[in-house]
Amino acid sequence: MTKNRNQDLLQQEAKVVAPASRIKYFDLVIKSGQGAELTDENGRTYLDLLASASATNTGHCHPHVVAGIQQQAQQLIEYTPAYFANRTTAELAARLAKLAPMSGPVQVAWGNSGSDANDAIIKFARAYTKRPYVVSFTGAYHGSTYGSMSVSSVSLNMSRKMGPLLPGVVRVPYPDVHDRLQGESESAFVQRLFKAFQQPFETYLPAEEVAVILIEPIQGDGGIVKAPQKYLELVANFAHQHGILFAVDEVNQGMGRTGKWWSIQHFGIEPDLMxxxxxxxxxxxxxxxxxxxxxxxxxxxxxxxxxxxxxPVATAAANATLDVIETENLLERSQVLGVKAEQFFVQTQAKYDFVGDVRMYGLNGGIDIVDPKTKQPDTERTTKLITRIFELGAVMISLRGNILRFQPPLVITEEQLNQAFAIIDQAMFDLANDQIQLPQNAAEIGW
Structure with a gap:
């Protein structure tokens, strides 16, 4: 019998790793990665359609990024920038300031994760405005530190048993396409949702006491959902009229993911903080x-x-990452391959009655899986699909129970993309023909 190294390591790990630290999907132990491919401890290779939750847009172990890390590690691994400067970090700050979608001079403050970057938005906004309140949106995922978790609302497990969270946070409904009424026009939808946005300000939340409005222009973990242009314009204008800062979270949707450096650039709106x-x-x-x-x-x-x-090592990796995005034209590549992916998923809509709405912004998509009769979200079908996709050799996960998350590395080749489409189509064919068994731990899978 062949030894299952994945299972052996998972069993060892389960004894010492807290369950709150991993969202359950598949029994996968990753040994290595290259480009858009992953290899597990058993030696099996998978196409990566998740890019480590959009954290490896330049792919796995890109040679230029690896070289940047190695060269810097040989010179200086760490001396805290909290006390002293280093060239690599200073150069990155200048490059990011130049790329920022804001006119006028900007400055950068460092963190270790998107979570503490969103904490920093709260800090700087409160300090600058001298106001206490923060407005965020339903469906948002901003991170897992107490501040970022307090402005998130994508899962009850991010607030259950841990309250009270950060005070002064008010959540309003995100303009999610899933909430459009039957026959409702986009204009009517925008007006209805903007009225809901205004309601707190008209009843209990003084606008002059609000420091910042924080939004994902395109929600990531909320389902790859884009806010309507007019809605975002209304919110940004409201903020500026009342001296409120307008901040955007680009952690998931930035760095070329949507075909532009930053998702906010699709709207032509300048944020105050990002x-x-x-x-x-x-x-x-x-x-x-x-x-x-x-x-x-x-x-x-x-x-x-x-x-x-x-x-220095992390900023060397970041400088190399920017190099790769620029020299390999990954913004344009995201746009071109995104159109190809959208065409494929629209074709699946015509073939399979359980494929609902398809949303693609660059190489970055959310595909709804629904009950064919009711058109309501179908978590069971979605879980069967991602399980079968994994069995066939690709890593793809779900969001909100019934949304396929499609975020491959931007360096994925067209051949690999076509292979991914073939795997997804085969899984959908198997689902349509009732050939997929629901995994025993289905109730534990996903957000």
């Missing part, structure tokens, strides 16, 4: 908050310093 992370350093622990200079000057050290934030 958070970035995940693919910034090709998955190494690094994040940043970027904001208008006058806002970033509102706090003095050590209000937002971390010992390892902005360390």
């Amino acid at each position: 958070s970035i992370g995940k693919s910034l350093a090709s998955g190494l622990p690094l994040s940043a908050v970027i904001g208008r200079q006058e806002i970033m000057a509102a706090l003095d050290a050590p209000a937002n310093v971390y010992t390892t934030a902005g360390n």
